[in-house]
Amino acid sequence: MKVKVISRSTDEFTRERSQDLQRVFRNFDPSLRSQEKAVEYVRALNAAKLDKIFARPFIGAMDGHRDSIKCMAKNPNYLKAIFSGSDDGDIRLWDMASRRTVCQFPGHQGAVQGLTVSTDGSILVSCGSDCTVRLWNVSDANLADSDNLSDNSAKPQAVYVWKNAFRAVDHQWDGDLFATAGAQVDIWNHNRSQPVNTFDWGSDTTISIRFNPGEPNILATSANDRSITLYDLRMSSPARKVIMRTKTNSIAWNPMEPMNFTAANEDCNCYSYDARKLEEAKCVHKDHVSAVMDIDFSPTGREFVTGSYDRTVRIFQYNGGHSREIYHTKRMQRVFCVKYSCDASYVISGSDDTNLRLWKAKASEQLGVVLPRERKKHEYLEAVKNRYKHLPEVKRIVRHRHLPKPVYKAANLRRTMIEAERRKEQRRKAHSAPGSIVTEPVRKRRIIKEVE
Amino acid sequence: MGAIKENSDDEMDEKVKKYLRGEAANLEGLKDKKLKGQLAVREDLYGKSAKTAAKIEKWLLPSEGGYLEAEGIEKTWRIKQESIAREVDILSSRNQYDIVLPELGPYTLDFTSNGRYMAAAGRKGHLAIVDMKTLNLIKEIQVRETVRDVAYLHNELFFAAAQKKYPYIYNRDGTELHCLKEHGAVLRLQFLKNHFLLASINKFGQLRYQDVTMGEMIGNFRTGLGRTDVMQVNPYNGVVALGHSSGTVTMWKPTSAVPLVKMLSHPGPISSLAFHPNGHVMATSGRENKIKIWDLRKFEVIQTLPCHAKTLNFSQKGLLAAGTGSFIQILADFSGSQNYSSYMTHSMAKGYQVGKVVFRPYEDVLGIGHSMGWSSILIPGSGEPNFDSWVANPFETSKQRREKEVHSLLDKLPPETIMLDPTKVGTVRAPPKKEKPTKKEIEAEMEAAIETAKDTDFKKKTKGRNKPSKRATKRREMINRAKRPFLEQRTQEHETSRKKHKLNPETEMPKSLQRFVRQKAT
Numbered sequence: 001m002k003v004k005v006i007s008r009s010t011d012e013f014t015r016e017r018s019q020d021l022q023r024v025f026r027n028f029d030p031s032l033r034s035q036e037k038a039v040e041y042v043r044a045l046n047a048a049k050l051d052k053i054f055a056r057p058f059i060g061a062m063d064g065h066r067d068s069i070k071c072m073a074k075n076p077n078y079l080k081a082i083f084s085g086s087d088d089g090d091i092r093l094w095d096m097a098s099r100r101t102v103c104q105f106p107g108h109q110g111a112v113q114g115l116t117v118s119t120d121g122s123i124l125v126s127c128g129s130d131c132t133v134r135l136w137n138v139s140d141a142n143l144a145d146s147d148n149l150s151d152n153s154a155k156p157q158a159v160y161v162w163k164n165a166f167r168a169v170d171h172q173w174d175g176d177l178f179a180t181a182g183a184q185v186d187i188w189n190h191n192r193s194q195p196v197n198t199f200d201w202g203s204d205t206t207i208s209i210r211f212n213p214g215e216p217n218i219l220a221t222s223a224n225d226r227s228i229t230l231y232d233l234r235m236s237s238p239a240r241k242v243i244m245r246t247k248t249n250s251i252a253w254n255p256m257e258p259m260n261f262t263a264a265n266e267d268c269n270c271y272s273y274d275a276r277k278l279e280e281a282k283c284v285h286k287d288h289v290s291a292v293m294d295i296d297f298s299p300t301g302r303e304f305v306t307g308s309y310d311r312t313v314r315i316f317q318y319n320g321g322h323s324r325e326i327y328h329t330k331r332m333q334r335v336f337c338v339k340y341s342c343d344a345s346y347v348i349s350g351s352d353d354t355n356l357r358l359w360k361a362k363a364s365e366q367l368g369v370v371l372p373r374e375r376k377k378h379e380y381l382e383a384v385k386n387r388y389k390h391l392p393e394v395k396r397i398v399r400h401r402h403l404p405k406p407v408y409k410a411a412n413l414r415r416t417m418i419e420a421e422r423r424k425e426q427r428r429k430a431h432s433a434p435g436s437i438v439t440e441p442v443r444k445r446r447i448i449k450e451v452e
Numbered sequence: 453m454g455a456i457k458e459n460s461d462d463e464m465d466e467k468v469k470k471y472l473r474g475e476a477a478n479l480e481g482l483k484d485k486k487l488k489g490q491l492a493v494r495e496d497l498y499g500k501s502a503k504t505a506a507k508i509e510k511w512l513l514p515s516e517g518g519y520l521e522a523e524g525i526e527k528t529w530r531i532k533q534e535s536i537a538r539e540v541d542i543l544s545s546r547n548q549y550d551i552v553l554p555e556l557g558p559y560t561l562d563f564t565s566n567g568r569y570m571a572a573a574g575r576k577g578h579l580a581i582v583d584m585k586t587l588n589l590i591k592e593i594q595v596r597e598t599v600r601d602v603a604y605l606h607n608e609l610f611f612a613a614a615q616k617k618y619p620y621i622y623n624r625d626g627t628e629l630h631c632l633k634e635h636g637a638v639l640r641l642q643f644l645k646n647h648f649l650l651a652s653i654n655k656f657g658q659l660r661y662q663d664v665t666m667g668e669m670i671g672n673f674r675t676g677l678g679r680t681d682v683m684q685v686n687p688y689n690g691v692v693a694l695g696h697s698s699g700t701v702t703m704w705k706p707t708s709a710v711p712l713v714k715m716l717s718h719p720g721p722i723s724s725l726a727f728h729p730n731g732h733v734m735a736t737s738g739r740e741n742k743i744k745i746w747d748l749r750k751f752e753v754i755q756t757l758p759c760h761a762k763t764l765n766f767s768q769k770g771l772l773a774a775g776t777g778s779f780i781q782i783l784a785d786f787s788g789s790q791n792y793s794s795y796m797t798h799s800m801a802k803g804y805q806v807g808k809v810v811f812r813p814y815e816d817v818l819g820i821g822h823s824m825g826w827s828s829i830l831i832p833g834s835g836e837p838n839f840d841s842w843v844a845n846p847f848e849t850s851k852q853r854r855e856k857e858v859h860s861l862l863d864k865l866p867p868e869t870i871m872l873d874p875t876k877v878g879t880v881r882a883p884p885k886k887e888k889p890t891k892k893e894i895e896a897e898m899e900a901a902i903e904t905a906k907d908t909d910f911k912k913k914t915k916g917r918n919k920p921s922k923r924a925t926k927r928r929e930m931i932n933r934a935k936r937p938f939l940e941q942r943t944q945e946h947e948t949s950r951k952k953h954k955l956n957p958e959t960e961m962p963k964s965l966q967r968f969v970r971q972k973a974t
Contacts, residue, residue, distance in 0.1 A: 002521040003536055005544045005816045005832050010585075012514070013847045022852065025514060027840040028505045030473055031730055034687050035646050037877040038869035046862060319486070388878060 044388035047381035048397040050364075057327055057363035059346070062099045062356040065090055069350030071114050071168075072337045077121035078140065079342055084350055085112030091126055093138070096346070096358055105136050105154050114169035116178060123157070123190060125178050127166035133180060134159050135190065160193045162186070168208045173216050177233070181206035185221055187233065199231050201238045210251045212275075214258025220275070222248035226448075228263055230275060241451040242278040244271075250294045254318060256301025262318075264292035264306055268414075270316065271446065279450050281443040285316045287323040289410035298340045298361070305347045305361075307335030310407055313349045315361065326401050327359050467506035472498065474875065517769065518816040518832035520796070529781075529794045533829050540830065546587065547817045550800075550827040553578070558807040559821035560601055564608045565645060566844035567813035567835075571611045572826055573602035579613055581624060584812065585846070593626040600681075603641040605650070605664055606860060607853055612650060614638035619652060621664075634669055635660050639681040644690050646865045649706065651692045653683045659692065661706040661867065670867050671706040682722050686748075688731020690870040695722030701736060706867040713872070715751055717744060726764035726772065733790060735772055737761035743774060745792060754790045757783065765818075767811035767834035771795065773818055775806035780820065782831055798829050814839050814846055898938045905934035 015022055030036065067087040075081050081102065085091045089108030092101045110130040117124050117138065124136040135158040168181040177196070180186050185206055186195035204225035212218040217233040228248055229241040246266040254260045260282065262272045270285040270292055290310035297304045303324070307313050313335055314323040333352035340347055340361070347359045360367070366374070388394050403411070429437045476495050482488040520536070522528045537545040553559070557575030564570075569590070572580045577599055580592035597616040604611045609624045612632075619638045621630040636654040643650055649670060650662045657678050661671040675694060682695035691703045691712060699718040702711035718738025726735045733754070734746045743764070745755040759781060761774035772783040772792060784795035800806070805823040812819055812828075815835045820827045839846060848856070869877060889897070908930060910923065961969060 001523055001526060001531060001535065001539065002519070003531075003539045003832050004516075005518045005536075005540045005830055006515065006814070006835050006837050007541055007544045008515065008846070009543075010847070022849070024841045025839060025845075026508075026842075027513065027836075027838040028471065028508060029836075029838075029840075030470065032836070032840055032843050034731070035690065035865060035869065035874045035877075036473075037875055038865045039646065039863050041869075041877050042863055042865055391878060 040384050041388050041391070041394075043381070044384045044391075044394050045397070047385040048389075048394050050381070051385070052364075052397060052400070054366075055363035057325075057360045058329065059358040059360060060099045061331075062094050062096075062101075062358065063354070064092060064094075064101050065354040065356075067111075068334075068336065068352040068354060069356060070336050071112060072339050072348065072350050072356070073115035073117050073124065074339055074342060075117045075121050075138065076119060076342060082339065082341075082348055082356070083115050083117065083124060083138075084337075084356055085115045085126060085128075086354065087111040089128065089130075091115065091124075091136075094356065096341070096348070099358065103154055105134075105156070107134055107156055107159070108132070110165075113165070113167050114180070116169050116171040118171050118176070118178070118190075119173050123171075125169055125171060127169040127180050129165040131163065131165050132159055132161050133166065133169070133188065158190075158193070160188070162195070167205060170209045170211050170219070172211050172219075173213050175216050179209050179211065179219055181209040181221055185209065185219075185231065197233070197236060199236075199238055201229060201241065202227060208248070208250045210253055210261070212253050212258050212261075213255045214253075218275075220251045220253070220261055222251055222263065228273075228278075230278075240275075240278055242273075243448045243451065245446050245448060249292060252295045252297045252304060254297055254301045254304075255299055260318075262295055262297070262304060264295040265446075266291045267446070268292060268308070268310075269446075270295060270304075270306055271443075272318070279444070279447065280441075281447070283319055283321065284442050284446075285321060285323070287314055287316070287326075288312070289407055289414055293335060294337045296338050296340045298344045299342055300344050303340075303344075303361070305338045305340050305349075307338035307349050307351070309334050310410065311335065311351075311404070312407060313338055313347065313359065315347065325363060326403065328404055328407070329357070330404075331355070332357060464503075464506055464510070467509055468499075468502045471502035471505040513838040515837035517837045518835070520832040529797045531796065533798060536830050536832070544816075544830065547815070547828055548830050551825045553825040558805065558823040559826045560808045561810050561819045561821045561826055562602050562604050562611070563810060563812050563819065564604050565813060566839070566846045566848060567815050568846045568848070569604070569608040570812075570819065571602045571604055572821065573599045573613055575599060577615075579622070579626075581608070581611070584815075591624065591626045593622075595620075600639055601641045603643050603650070605643055606645060606648060607857060610664075612641050612643070614641050614652065619650075630667075632662065634672075635662070639679070640683040642683055642685045642692060644685055644692075644870075645687075645860075646863075647690060647706075647867055647870065648861075648864050649867060651683070651685065651706075653680060653694060655679055659694065659704055663867075665861065665864065671709075673704065673709050675702065675704075675711075677702065680722075682725050684725045684727055686727045686731055686734075687729055688727070689872060689874045690865075691872065693725055693727070693734070695725045695736065697721040699738060701725065701734075703872070705870040707870070713751070715746075717746070718742070723762055724764045726766050728766045728770060729768055730770075733766075733770075735764050735766065737764055737774065743772075745790060747790070755792055757792060759783075763806060763809050765809045765811055767818075767831070768813060768836040769834055771811070771831065771834045773809045773811065773831075775809045775820065778802055778804045778806060778822070780806060780809060780818070780829075782818070782834075784833070796831060800827065811835070813844065894938065894941075898935065901934040901938070902931055905930045 065086040069084050069086045071085045073083040080096050082094050082096060089110060089112055091105035091112055093103040095102050108128040108130060110128050112126055112128045114127045122139040124138045127133045134156040136154060137157045164183045166180045166182040169178060171178040176190050178188050183205055184198050184200040187197040188195050202223055202225050204223050206221045206223045209219060209221045219231050222228050224247055226247045227241050227243045230239045232239045248263040248265050250264040252262055259275050260272060261275060262270050264270050268288045268290060271281040272283040274282050288308040288310055290308055292306050292308045294307045295304055302318050303315055305315050311328060311332055311334060313327040315325040316323050331353060335349050335351045337350040345361050347361050348356055350356045389398050479488050479491055520528055533548055537548050556578040559572050559574050562571045568584055570582045570584055575598055577595045577597055579595060581590040583590055595615060599613050599615050601614040602611060610621055612619050612621045617637055619632045619635050619641060620628055623629055635652045638652040638654045640653050648663055648665045650664050652660050657675045659673045659675055662669050677696040680694055680696050684693050691705055693701055693703045695701050699716055699720055699722060701715050701717050703713040704711050717736045720739040723737050723739055732748050734748055735743055737743045741760050743757040743759045743761050744753050747754050759774055760776035762776040765773045774781045778800040780798045782796040783792040785792045806820060808821040810819045811834055816830055816832050818829050818831045
């Protein structure tokens with residue numbers, strides 16, 4: 001007879017000294033656990049509630065400017081700093097951790113319309129409505145020095161005067177060219193006081209400009225004639241243009257998928273395009289109730305943040321039709337510029353009320369050092385919440401956001417109007433010969449034509 | 453070499469199937485490409501995690517299960533406990549004993565979920581808590597009235613005893629914490645672990661559910677089927693099954709006063725009931741000396757065994773213990789196809805009447821409560837060798853116990869999650885087929901519409917335009933407008949029925965008049 005009985009020796013299963021870790025044994029057999037789905041559902045519900053309890057996205061406001069903030073720039077080499085330019089010509093460098101001004105760059109006579117930093121972090125380029133482009137030296141040594149003194153003002157490295165007021169500026173990735181937008185698109189070199197190249201297609205002012213992160217010679221611009229134009233520096237000629245129904249205020253390229261860009265439009269939507277196929281938008285992001293003023297992608301390429309004229313900042317997923325998060329404050333007025341910080345944790349918004357505001361990208365995230373067990377627990381709760389977020393109880397909690405009353409009412413009004421239009425269209429279709437009325441998908445509807 | 457590899461592949465496939473927890477979703481019918489892509493990625497991930505879990509089970513688990521193999525012409529059911537004790541190590545042979553307490557009545561037992569502590573209750577009022585690892589008596593008290601049943605709550609600190617008039621909840625130190633007056637004279641107590649519900653059946657056949665965290669009485673139902681003391685909880689889905697003297701087994705959930713299932717199982721009264729840990733197999737025994745093994749998915753009998761059984765219990769590995777008189781039989785299905793056959797037997801001293809058999813979790817031990825005290829025997833292969841520290845840890849420290857209590861309270865399930873098929877949580881319910889509203893419903897709707905029309909307020913007009921006659925006509929207008937859609941619908945229905953009538957006159961006209969039927973233009 002062969003017999004064996006379970007016999008566990010206590011030493012194997014308990015710890016010897018109190019300094020040792022407790023031993024943990026796992027058996028993943030489903031028969032040991034009962035009602036797994038119900039337990040997961042309860043955990044998802046609790047996770048959704050905890051999320052809402054810990055959701056405190058607003059970190060602080062950076063006060064100092066005396067006029068509304070129109071533009072911001074990130075230094076890709078220095079996480080803590082952000083540049084901002086306002087309507088009275090004041091450019092400041094902020095330290096986000098202490099939320100104070102490190103350095104000021106006075107000099108512009110009129111409004112500062114655009115700010116950008118070169119990729120190696122040494123030069124800050126600013127352009128304004130006083131027809132000048134100023135280059136400032138902002139290398140790390142300079143910044144470290146000025147850490148000791150606050151309100152230190154710096155002298156520009158170079159000032160270039162040109163023919164007409166500028167509206168935007170952007171620096172090439174990995175190059176030493178930068179482009180300005182104004183009556184026409186000019187390409188400049190750091191050392192030359194005159195543009196190296198000029199592009200002009202169409203007769204209206206260009207209002208925003210962005211270089212492609214993947215392909216350093218391609219740039220996208222948007223103009224007042226409701227068009228988005230793509231230029232190629234190697235060909236010295238414009239490549240493609242798409243005309244929409246309303247003008248685009250700002251463009252941002254997806255850093256992880258450099259062929260896609262998203263345009264922040266005046267008709268409260270953002271349109272994501274594939275630069276190779278401009279006849280149809282890839283995705284339409286709807287949620288704002290007033291013109292979208294600025295847009296910036298997260299370095300992960302999975303989310304982008306938009307700031308709009310309706311006093312809110314929204315965070316969208318790169319392929320999502322609706323926003324994941326909305327940030328608003330009573331004191332924050334029209335948001336003119338937004339930036340996603342380079343470590344994908346913070347969002348900075350600059351608005352009409354002369355303040356820059358620092359927000360968390362994930363509202364209930366725990367800042368600071370997170371222990372590995374804590375992190376695992378957060379990841380698990382996030383995953384279990386996503387699994388059950390379609391069920392009514394959980395959905396109600398996850399979706400719930402407090403909107404300011406004007407935004408709520410405006411959103412309802414928009415919804416009613418769109419519903420009414422849709423119903424009319426459906427009835428027209430139902431009462432006419434089949435096939436005579438063709439509804440275009442929303443992705444195509446807002447595009448008038450594409451021009452080569 | 454090829455054959456061995458195939459066998460192991462089959463084994464792995466079976467294991468993977470177990471960890472997959474059901475079939476993959478059918479993605480063929482989806483038209484939404486984005487969703488289809490996302491779901492395909494998800495299903496892929498599930499497959500990978502199931503494979504990893506199967507590999508872990510094969511290679512990384514620390515202990516192996518027990519077994520008993522007979523050699524030659526020996527049969528396993530003839531092997532006595534003494535011969536087993538000679539072959540196993542000292543620690544395990546300590547698990548075989550008889551505690552004789554003849555004056556204090558038949559004993560019932562209950563183990564905590566990790567198998568470490570046991571509560572024993574003698575009918576004459578003896579309550580004892582024993583630590584099974586060290587075989588230490590932690591506390592014993594004499595309550596001086598009949599105790600019919602004892603049940604541990606979520607850990608070893610609390611247990612409930614069904615005493616003469618009401619059930620009481622005691623602490624590990626023997627302090628009486630609560631007297632549950634509402635339950636009445638309880639015959640059986642069961643604790644639902646995930647929901648923290650204490651279920652009781654009393655002398656009048658009333659089933660009660662009480663939430664022990666908040667003390668709320670969740671459900672109080674009159675079963676209507678008389679006094680019964682056969683009650684078991686199905687650990688898989690949390691339903692409570694009662695066996696009645698008419699031979700029916702009823703299954704209950706705390707949110708409905710009507711049983712979920714009523715099945716006629718035996719021609720006579722049910723003597724005992726037991727659930728397999730996987731939740732799909734149930735064993736019932738009746739007074740006619742038959743044990744029936746049921747498949748709960750189809751509610752069909754899989755097997756009938758000619759065996760006496762006053763008490764039944766399934767072990768974690770699926771062994772069935774049946775006890776009657778002073779004889780205990782252990783049945784096992786070796787092929788995995790739910791075909792139970794005799795595995796081991798045990799006869800106690802004559803005169804010991806078996807009251808209750810309970811397998812000890814995570815150990816190869818069977819606890820027997822009988823009229824002269826309690827015993828414990830070794831049944832190789834009955835317990836789960838590998839425990840999961842987060843589910844039930846036999847080597848728990850007090851700190852771990854406290855943490856576990858907090859976590860299980862956070863994960864406490866609401867009583868609505870008890871249902872026959874627990875995998876339905878999170879699934880999409882099929883939309884109910886829209887039935888045509890009955891005449892009564894339509895009339896009710898019309899009445900409601902007329903009422904709302906009557907209640908509308910009119911604008912107060914001035915300058916002589918607010919004559920009462922005008923107001924009355926306006927009101928009549930509103931009521932007629934509210935009635936109009938219903939009347940239209942009624943006339944439409946009449947039209948269609950008339951048309952239908954007209955359209956097939958062939959069925960009604962006698963044969964001689966067929967030639968006068970109007971032909972439809974072809």
